Amino acid sequence: MISYLSDMDGVLIKEGEMIPGADKFIQTLYNNDIEFMVLTNNSMSTPRDLAARLRNTGLNIPPERIWTxxxxxxxxxxxxxxxxxxxxxxxxxxxxxxxxxxxxxxxxxxxxxxxxxxxxxxxxxxxxxxxxxxxxxxxxxxxxxxxxxxxxxxxxxxxxxxxxxxxxxxxxxxxxxxxxxxxxxx
Structure with a gap:
């Protein structure tokens, strides 16, 4: 089974903006039923808050896939x-x-x-x-x-x-x- 761990800041988003291609990458993971987690050293926000922040940039990543x-x-x-x-x-x-x-x-x-x-x-x-x-x-x-x-x-x-x-x-x-x-x- 293939799984991915992806960093968040600087990889998927930067200063509140989606990094070009991040949405296609995440959609490819979903389309191929590939398990993934988004990791972040951000300890200020809850996974739920970060999911909302990501959603605002165009990335649909649920809180249970975010590990802070x-x-x-x-x-x-x-x-x-x-x-x-x-x-x-x-x-x-x-x-x-x-x-x-x-x-x-x-x-x-x-x-x-x-x-x-x-x-x-x-x-x-x-x-x-x-x-x-x-x-x-x-x-x-x-x-x-x-x-x-x-x-x-x-x-x-x-x-x-x-x-x-x-x-x-x-x-x-x-x-x-x-x-x-x-x-x-x-």
Whole structure:
């Protein structure tokens, strides 16, 4: 059986526009009953939100065919502990994935600090993350991407903020998203 894993940003879409030929590629997969998943290091949005975004560009990809670094991270953490607490720095895509997998989100004595991407990194949240890690919480990041695309050039992404936290804690995160094979296996 042939199956495809495809990246989303930069492969199917770029800055909200479909990359020419992406619709034909996806339609060919459907026409030939070829299984596929779209992978993304985007941890900000839920698969449902991303499916709507893709639909707006002309690509019909249902949420169950979208695997985000947020979903991969929540799944990975569930293999470490069946239930537990995590302090999450990120947006709804990450917090939703964590809740769906049974995690309790807390800023007090969390077992894990989970860093994802957000357009509104807060100094207060970063400080909390640093102190929790220094106190023994395990440091997990959804992906190692240092920058992400933006109309004005690039934006700092998860990897850049992880570097800041690493500098303050002397602890490297475990990165779950691409290119880690954990994301593809999950």
């Amino acid at each position: 670094s947020a979903k991969a991270t929540a799944t990975f953490l569930s293999t470490q502990d069946k239930e537990g607490t995590a302090f999450v720095v990120g947006e709804s895509g990450l917090t939703t994935a964590m809740h769906e997998d049974g995690w309790i989100l807390s800023d007090n004595n969390a077992e894990f600090v989970v860093l994802g991407e957000t357009r509104t990194y807060s100094f207060e949240a970063i400080t909390t993350a640093i102190n929790l890690i220094r106190g023994g919480a395990r440091f997990i990041a959804t992906n190692p991407d240092v920058t992400g695309p933006a109309p004005q050039g690039v934006l700092p992404a998860t990897g850049a903020v992880a570097a800041l936290i690493t500098a303050a804690t002397n602890r490297q995160p475990y990165y779950v998203g691409k290119p880690n094979p954990v994301m593809m296996r999950s």
